[in-house]
Amino acid sequence: MRKELLILSGKGGTGKTSITAALAHLAAPSKIIADCDVDASDLHLILAPEIRSENDFISGTEAKIRRENCTACGECSAICQFDAIETDDEGIASVNGMACEGCAVCARFCPAEAITMHPCRCGQWFLSDTRFGPMVHSHLFPGEENSGKLVTLVKNQATQQAENLDKKLILVDGPPGIGCPVIASISGADLVLIVTEPTMSGLHDLERVIGLTTHFKVPAAVCLNKCDLNGNMAKAIERYCTDNGIEMIAAIPFDQAFTDAQVQGKAVTELQESGVSQTLEQMWFRLNDMLFSK
Ligand code: SF4
Numbered sequence: 430m431r432k433e434l435l436i437l438s439g440k441g442g443t444g445k446t447s448i449t450a451a452l453a454h455l456a457a458p459s460k461i462i463a464d465c466d467v468d469a470s471d472l473h474l475i476l477a478p479e480i481r482s483e484n485d486f487i488s489g490t491e492a493k494i495r496r497e498n499c500t501a502c503g504e505c506s507a508i509c510q511f512d513a514i515e516t517d518d519e520g521i522a523s524v525n526g527m528a529c530e531g532c533a534v535c536a537r538f539c540p541a542e543a544i545t546m547h548p549c550r551c552g553q554w555f556l557s558d559t560r561f562g563p564m565v566h567s568h569l570f571p572g573e574e575n576s577g578k579l580v581t582l583v584k585n586q587a588t589q590q591a592e593n594l595d596k597k598l599i600l601v602d603g604p605p606g607i608g609c610p611v612i613a614s615i616s617g618a619d620l621v622l623i624v625t626e627p628t629m630s631g632l633h634d635l636e637r638v639i640g641l642t643t644h645f646k647v648p649a650a651v652c653l654n655k656c657d658l659n660g661n662m663a664k665a666i667e668r669y670c671t672d673n674g675i676e677m678i679a680a681i682p683f684d685q686a687f688t689d690a691q692v693q694g695k696a697v698t699e700l701q702e703s704g705v706s707q708t709l710e711q712m713w714f715r716l717n718d719m720l721f722s723k
C-alpha cells in the first residue's frame with residue numbers, strides 16, 4: 430500500500446529541509462520526493478535535481494490591453510480597484526500584471542473593447558531525477574500568491590508519478606507556517622512529522638500545527654531538533670507531546686554536521702563523520718514502522 434509522509438514545521442529555520450533530505454537519503458528507493466515548500470524551496474540545493482520535464486503553472490486570469498484599440502478614455506484606470514492600470518504620456522492604458530487581480534471589470538466596461546482576459550502563468554513545476562530518486566518540485570514567480578494551488582498541483586503530480594512508477598512512499602517537504610499551503614499539503618498525508626526546536630516560539634508553532642493535524646485527523650509525530658539548546662523548553666515540549674498523546678520520535682542535539690552538509694550540498698546522513706546519523710536512522714525506522722505496520 431502507498432503511503433505519504435509529510436514533514437512540517439511551524440516556521441522556517443527549524444532544520445525541516447535538512448531532515449527531509451536525510452529521510453530522502455535513508456528511505457528505500459521505492460519513493461517519490463515532493464517539494465511543497467513552494468515559496469522558499471531549497472531542497473533542490475541539497476538534492477541537485479536533473480530536470481526531465483518543465484511545465485507551466487497556470488492559475489487565474491489577468492487583463493491585457495490591445496494598445497492599437499485603446500482610445501485613451503481613462504475609464505479602465507478609474508474603475509480598477511487594484512490600481513493595476515498604468516497610462517503612458519498619450520493616455521494609452523496598459524496593465525501591471527503584478528497588481529492585476531483578474532476581476533475582469535475593466536474588460537467589461539472598456540468602451541473600445543480593447544481589453545481581454547488571459548490565463549495567468551504564475552510559475553513552473555518540474556519532474557526531475559535526483560540521486561535519491563524522482564522528485565517533483567516547482568517555483569512560484571515573484572509577487573504571485575497562489576502557493577496553495579501550486580502545493581496541490583505538486584502533490585497531485587507526485588501521486589501520479591508514484592502510481593506510474595509503482596512507488597510505495599511519497600516523501601513531502603511541506604511549507605512553513607499554518608496557512609493555506611500547509612492545509613493543502615496535509616490533504617492526503619498518512620503521517621505528519623513535525624520538526625520543532627526548544628524555544629517558546631517552537632512550542633507555540635508546534636501547538637498550532639498539532640491543531641491542524643488534529644482537525645484533519647492525520648496522525649503526527651514530533652522531531653525535536655537542537656534539543657540541547659534549552660533544557661527547560663525541551664522538557665516543556667516533551668511534556669506537551671506526552672499530555673497530547675503525540676510521540677516524540679527523535680531528539681536531535683545541535684550538530685555542526687548539518688551546516689557542513691548544507692555547504693557541501695549533501696544530506697547530513699551522507700557525511701561519514703556525522704554523529705547525528707544514527708539518531709536519524711532510528712527515527713526513519715520508527716517512521717517506517719508507523720507508516721507501514723498497520
Ligand atoms: S477603457 Fe479601454 S479604451 Fe479606455 S483607456 Fe482603458 S483600455 Fe483604453
Ligand code: SF4
Pocket residue numbers: 491492508509510511512513514524528529530531532533534535536
Ligand atoms: S482585471 Fe480587474 S484588477 Fe485587473 S486590471 Fe482589470 S480591473 Fe484591474
